[in-house]
Amino acid sequence: MPGWLRKRRPSPPVPAALVFDREGGGLAVFPDGPGWLEVARPLLESAPRAGLRVPGRPVVWLVGPPFRFFYRTVGRISSAGHVQERFACLTNGRVTLWASEDGTISVHSGEPR
Amino acid sequence: MAAEIRLHVFTGTDASTDGGSAASFSFLSIDSAADDQSARVSNPISIPSSGCAYSYEKWISACVSVAPDNNVSNFQVWGSPPGQAFPAGTCWLVGTAPYGSGSTPTDTSSSIATSSLADATSGAKYTWDSASYAAAGSMTRYLVMQLQVEASASPGDWGPCDLNYSFDEV
Numbered sequence: 109m110p111g112w113l114r115k116r117r118p119s120p121p122v123p124a125a126l127v128f129d130r131e132g133g134g135l136a137v138f139p140d141g142p143g144w145l146e147v148a149r150p151l152l153e154s155a156p157r158a159g160l161r162v163p164g165r166p167v168v169w170l171v172g173p174p175f176r177f178f179y180r181t182v183g184r185i186s187s188a189g190h191v192q193e194r195f196a197c198l199t200n201g202r203v204t205l206w207a208s209e210d211g212t213i214s215v216h217s218g219e220p221r
Numbered sequence: 222m223a224a225e226i227r228l229h230v231f232t233g234t235d236a237s238t239d240g241g242s243a244a245s246f247s248f249l250s251i252d253s254a255a256d257d258q259s260a261r262v263s264n265p266i267s268i269p270s271s272g273c274a275y276s277y278e279k280w281i282s283a284c285v286s287v288a289p290d291n292n293v294s295n296f297q298v299w300g301s302p303p304g305q306a307f308p309a310g311t312c313w314l315v316g317t318a319p320y321g322s323g324s325t326p327t328d329t330s331s332s333i334a335t336s337s338l339a340d341a342t343s344g345a346k347y348t349w350d351s352a353s354y355a356a357a358g359s360m361t362r363y364l365v366m367q368l369q370v371e372a373s374a375s376p377g378d379w380g381p382c383d384l385n386y387s388f389d390e391v
Contacts, residue, residue, distance in 0.1 A: 117350040130248075153377065154250060177391075178389045178390060178391045179223070179391070180387055180388070180389050181226065181387060181390065182385065182386070182387045183226075183228075183385070183386045183387070184382070184383050184384070184385050184386075185228060185243070185245060185384050185386070186245060186382060186383045188245065189244055189245050190228065190243070190244050190245060194223065194229065194287070197389075218314075220312055
């Protein structure tokens, strides 16, 4: 069967703001930099639903609730030393947002592993 | 306030001697929390002519040094990133035991550390402790580790292989 295959690109880590959509029960992610446009463009028209005042900017919706929020610390220890990094994690079970301490956010599919 | 977790190494009878917060650790042919290069050079694990040789078990627990707002839980470990395999002829073994019910570390085949850390990845981690802890001073289950060395191993520095771990905080 003929078809068209496209390599799925991972989401780049981009600075972003999170806004709750109280009416729709969702969460909007506004990247400040480039990226996610393929995902975001079809959703742009939905932005006013959240009362957002920045039309034309990319937005990604994380549909919920329920949401689950927690921090995850990832550590590494070896003969070379011991380091830790802390992330804020928000998930609806299907999509997970990870925010590092420097404010960058990345998106992964599925539950946090 | 964000929780602070420190890793402690335990040695001695019933793994009851707390070596304090560890900056790193080493597999040795003695029961010691020493983690420096000179300790590794002075106390190497000899490659056997046949069969397997073992380091002394390394008993580690995660200590809650600063309490979380609610609790910490879901402690998991995994090995080096994919593609960074452990040196040939060696196997990093792991297991767990309840804190406070330790056994004296042994340099014979561990009855606790029986799972290969190489089988645990960031996508399929090894469960260290699924309980939750709220109070400062709490200690997780021991993570018991041992280096298994086969006759096919090459002598020299084993290298800085990583033990990765994670825990969740709410």
